[in-house]
Amino acid sequence: MTAESVHPAPDPGRIPRTQDAVAGALSPAQRMEFYRQMGEATDDTIGTVLRRWWTLVQVAADPATARTAAAVKAGTAAGRSAAAVLRERQENR
DSSP states (O other): OOOOOSSOOOOTTSOOSSHHHHHHTSOHHHHHHHHHHHHHOOTTTHHHHHHHHHHHHHHHHOHHHHHHHHHHHHTOOSSOOHHHHHHHHHHTO
């Protein structure tokens, strides 16, 4: 019989959802903006601010994001451009 932990080990590629972890993953300019927004947050909004910035650093740390961004810049990404989609929507009104 083996014992499994009640609390699974955190994913090593995942950034903890704490102010320190988020701030540490940001550039200096982004960090200043993060701290400004956290400082202005109320009891009702502080969780939203932290979650928004945490999502940003999670996505930025994902290797797939870097590959997708490079493909978009190179013009080799799958799919259609936003301009094409918007143009089609205008035409179909």
